[in-house]
Amino acid sequence: MAELFGMLDDEWEALQPYLGGKFTTQTFRNALEQHAPRAWAKLVERYGQGGKGSGNYYSPSNILYNYLNDKARNSLVVRRGFVPSKKGWGTGIVVEWEIADAVAPVTSxxxxxxxxxxxxxxxxxxxxxxxxxxxxxxxxxxxxxxxxxxxxxxxxxxxxxxxxxxxxxxxxxxxxxxxxxxxxxxxxxxxxxxxxxxxxxxxxxxxxxxxxxxxxxxxxxxxxxxxxx
Structure with a gap:
């Protein structure tokens, strides 16, 4: 897991412009697929495409969720709770996140x-x-x-x-x-x-x-x- 997190860290800065301030695990996955295809291919090679019926306990989406959760524990992103997912996600809801540095301080x-x-x-x-x-x-x-x-x-x-x-x-x-x-x-x-x-x-x-x-x-x-x- 540490190896994969390190790989994702190498892509993190470059992906942020495609995430915006608030984003979901689904948005992060889509950005990784489109703009960091080598990293995405590495996840798929290890865990398959994932989804219902894949037979794998872990999927690339699980890894991405765990990665973002680790960033939330380290105060680099903020977990905002669940929001409705877009078409193509396995469930009707998905976790929303916000990059911590994009959260504006309270206006004085x-x-x-x-x-x-x-x-x-x-x-x-x-x-x-x-x-x-x-x-x-x-x-x-x-x-x-x-x-x-x-x-x-x-x-x-x-x-x-x-x-x-x-x-x-x-x-x-x-x-x-x-x-x-x-x-x-x-x-x-x-x-x-x-x-x-x-x-x-x-x-x-x-x-x-x-x-x-x-x-x-x-x-x-x-x-x-x-x-x-």
Whole structure:
């Protein structure tokens, strides 16, 4: 099972655009068949096509369900319960999932004022909440140690397995006036604790102008630590 999960992990990032925020085990299977045919063929080779009358205890769909359930236990996806399945599934219901990084944080009063200001601010929040971006930023920053780029909080007062939860990804490098769509990478992002993130959104909304993190640090009276290259 670990070998198969590793194989699916190799395809996970590439499949996410075909899943959307919410998806079902059926959607995941269809995406794997269409966009990762070698991985799908490996599952079929081992377990057959599955379905009623196959005689196998496990099927490719069982493996995919177990894989997603494992991701839910590790807080990478959220299990949303059962929804009606589409044609081609063996039962009338199927489990629905949601990629954890696509689940928007609860909208705060600061965010409400932020997104009511201008259309570009809504785009800013969309970029911050792009699926997988926060996870990738945390992974990159863990190499040098997690800390907020404004207040330098590390969450050391929390149990180690909970420290990640205080950090959020903030889209830092492009002002609202920058036109057009573009790819967003972790180099464009700052890592902020939830408190400083809210403060920064509040500052932008009140002053109606863009502040990069370094400029915001001057407003807040902090010195920004040197960013990793």
């Amino acid at each position: 009063e600061e965010d409400k004022q932020f997104i009511e200001g201008r259309a570009e601010r809504r785009e800013h929040l969309f970029r911050e909440r792009k699926a997988g971006l926060r996870r990738d930023l945390l992974r990159a920053r863990k190499r040098t140690g997690l800390s907020c780029d404004i207040c330098k909080s590390t969450g050391s007062h929390l149990p180690e397995d909970m420290r990640d939860s205080i950090f959020e990804a903030h889209h830092d490098k492009e002002p609202f006036s920058t036109p057009g769509e573009r790819a967003v990478t972790i180099k464009d992002m700052a890592l902020l604790c939830a408190n400083c993130h809210r403060l920064l959104h509040r500052l932008v909304a009140l002053r109606d102008q863009w502040f990069e993190v370094e400029e915001a640090c001057e407003q807040f009276g902090f010195e920004i630590r040197a960013m990793s290259a």
